[in-house]
Amino acid sequence: MKSLKVFVVSDSVGETGEQVVKAVIAQFRPNFENTVIRRFPHIENDDHIKNIVEIAKAQDALIVYTLAEEKMRQKIHHSCQQENILSIDLLGPIIQLFQEKIDEPPLEEAGLVHKLDDDYFRKIEAVEFAVKYDDGRDPRGLLLADVVLVGVSRTSKTPLSQYLAHKRYKVANVPLVPEINPPEELFLVDPKKCFGLVISPEKLNIIRKERLIALGLNDDAIYAKQERIKQEIAHFYKVVERIGCSVLDVTNKAVEETANDIIERIEQNK
């Protein structure tokens, strides 16, 4: 297998470029075998570009670049051509297309997506909110949240809350356990904002067994027992019915997929 080395060159942090490169590499090598992605952030002048192209040449790397200034894009394009390096201009063609459509010139400023504007602070606030009101820590959060997640353990409540926070939703989550009465606030929340997360008993059993083994415990500890799981899921449905909210099955689903589903439902209800 040939080694694959990709340089992501950006005038900002290189976040966007890296995400695209990862999506493409996954199409060839889903486990990123024999593959290196290297980011070059804050690339702002000709010297930077010259250096990177030299390193790429020496290491036989591809270059994917996200540069706001057209002059810089042309510069790296020509340098790569001269040195016979395969390269891709990620933003340039889309910037041109958008310009054509709306008939406005681009600002050509680096790092505009990472601006410290209202939107940025909304995201930061949402991330902090989700940490603060994770795992039923403070039931007052339920009434302040845009989205409330309830579920048995191991249904990805925490990562899902964080993912939604990055999309600017304030999320609180509450674990449901038969022994503990759910907070009264849960039944005051608009059911359209609330989502019950469920997972198949078989899958839950596997996850818990793995967890127990990872903790060095005997895998037939009560936590993993089938009976117990059934009881928890029955309790879950009882609570969810009282709330009157939708239920999402997260079995074998990535957090991104469930989050997307929730966002669609929330936006439809607006």
Next chain:
Amino acid sequence: MKSLKVFVVSDSVGETGEQVVKAVIAQFRPNFENTVIRRFPHIENDDHIKNIVEIAKAQDALIVYTLAEEKMRQKIHHSCQQENILSIDLLGPIIQLFQEKIDEPPLEEAGLVHKLDDDYFRKIEAVEFAVKYDDGRDPRGLLLADVVLVGVSRTSKTPLSQYLAHKRYKVANVPLVPEINPPEELFLVDPKKCFGLVISPEKLNIIRKERLIALGLNDDAIYAKQERIKQEIAHFYKVVERIGCSVLDVTNKAVEETANDIIERIEQNK
């Protein structure tokens, strides 16, 4: 100002496409004025494409697509051409380039970036870790973490921890307050893993005042007093010196930028 409507069409959730579109729109309208981005996830057949192209036509939208199958990419390309809709194939050209480079055929499977593989579970684990060990909740986390953040309040410790978690780093953070002795574990951590976060006293004062006003409190409450801030920062430097770790100034920096800086330092020390 012309309205700008962009459809992001994906065979998976449309995450990557949306991020690129946002980066491009920010180059024209940093506050996304008069702009709509609409995601069409899980687009898997010709009928889906036909429908979307019709809606795009009716709404005068641009289409940006991320589709793994070449057949599907051709289909949407031709449909858009027929209907005179401006469109961009985001992944296609890069897939071709990579194929040329490594001489392997692409898998053409949707959603490979969202696979429930080891890497995915590492991310989930890191996100849960950061929530669990946020705000000095449990000092045992400090010895298990890949990265430890310490700082005075309002230095973005929580969102920074979460951002790094998405990059697979396990992060614990500890607030430093003169009244509370930092946990002893902090001084057992490898200083190369640890980062002190500092912010200019002026900026900290502004942030705190805003916070007090948002909470409906008088803005000259002790929390915001200049003297107090100086005292906190002096205490911060005393602790950081004892740890022997680097200090990063986060004043006016986006979380992404600071995170990038930390990742570079961590990777260099490996």
